[in-house]
Amino acid sequence: MRELKIKHYSLFAASFLVLWFTDIPGGSILLLLLWQQMALYLWQTEFSKKSQINCLAHSLTLLPMFFFLGAVSSFTHIYLKELNWTLLLFAGLVSFIMSYLVLVFGISFFLDYRKDVDLMSVYVENIQQIKNRKFYFLKLAVFFLLTTLALQLFSIDYAIVAAYVLCHITGKKYQTKLGYVENQSSQAK
Numbered sequence: 179m180r181e182l183k184i185k186h187y188s189l190f191a192a193s194f195l196v197l198w199f200t201d202i203p204g205g206s207i208l209l210l211l212l213w214q215q216m217a218l219y220l221w222q223t224e225f226s227k228k229s230q231i232n233c234l235a236h237s238l239t240l241l242p243m244f245f246f247l248g249a250v251s252s253f254t255h256i257y258l259k260e261l262n263w264t265l266l267l268f269a270g271l272v273s274f275i276m277s278y279l280v281l282v283f284g285i286s287f288f289l290d291y292r293k294d295v296d297l298m299s300v301y302v303e304n305i306q307q308i309k310n311r312k313f314y315f316l317k318l319a320v321f322f323l324l325t326t327l328a329l330q331l332f333s334i335d336y337a338i339v340a341a342y343v344l345c346h347i348t349g350k351k352y353q354t355k356l357g358y359v360e361n362q363s364s365q366a367k
Contacts, residue, residue, distance in 0.1 A: 183219050190216055198336050206335035210244060211237050213339065214284075217346055221288035221353075232297050236287050240280065244338065247276040251326065251334045277326075278319040282308060284342065285318070285349045314352065318345050 190212060197205030214237040218225050250272050257266035286304040289311075308315075325341035332340060 186216060186219060194336070194339070198332060201333075206248075206339050207241065207244075209336075209339045210241070210342070213343055213346070214240075217288055220346060220350055221291075223288055223291050224293050226293075228294070229291070232291070232300070233287075235297055236300075240284055243276060243280050243283070247273065247280060248335050248338055250276060251338065255334070274319060274323060277322045278315060280342070281318045281322060281345055281349075282311070282315050285315070285346060286311070288346075289353070314349075318349055321345060321348060 190209075193212065194209055197209060211234070214233050215230060217223075218229060218233055223229055250269055254266060254269045254273060257263075257269055283301075283304060286307065287300060290300050290303040290307065292300075322341045322345050325344050326334075326337045329337040329340050
């Protein structure tokens with residue numbers, strides 16, 4: 179299984195580079211859809227036909243948020259060049275909020291997905307757990323924005339994809355800590 183994961187991650191990295199260099203329209207969207215499938219491996223979710231279909235449906239529901247995040251992030255570069263601080267601050271705030279929402283719904287899906295559940299029950303679980311995970315996602319959203327800013331060598335849509343992938347990897351690293359916090363908060367009730 180480990181060799182299979184390494185092979186898939188290598189193919190994803192190669193796909194990322196090919197799509198970035200060729201600048202194919204919609205390449206970043208393809209990468210997002212591909213990464214969501216790869217995240218099933220990362221989060222060690224059961225890899226079945228049903229989980230892949232649910233993951234694809236979930237990915238399609240996330241696309242409008244990614245489009246909006248990309249549009250707002252593009253405006254931040256324009257406002258920075260024009261030195262319009264008020265609009266830059268507003269666009270930065272909206273980018274942060276959208277980043278937070280993308281991460282909450284993008285990563286919570288993998289935290290709450292269980293075998294043989296329907297997609298709506300996963301979304302209900304996501305919303306119920308937001309209160310317990312708010313600081314976890316706050317840290318990831320700050321990491322997401324800083325990573326997006328650091329990856330200015332990519333166009334904004336590829337920088338968002340790269341930051342999203344890195345947030346998944348970082349989020350997985352802190353999953354055990356999150357589990358500990360959720361267990362403590364449920365015991366406190």
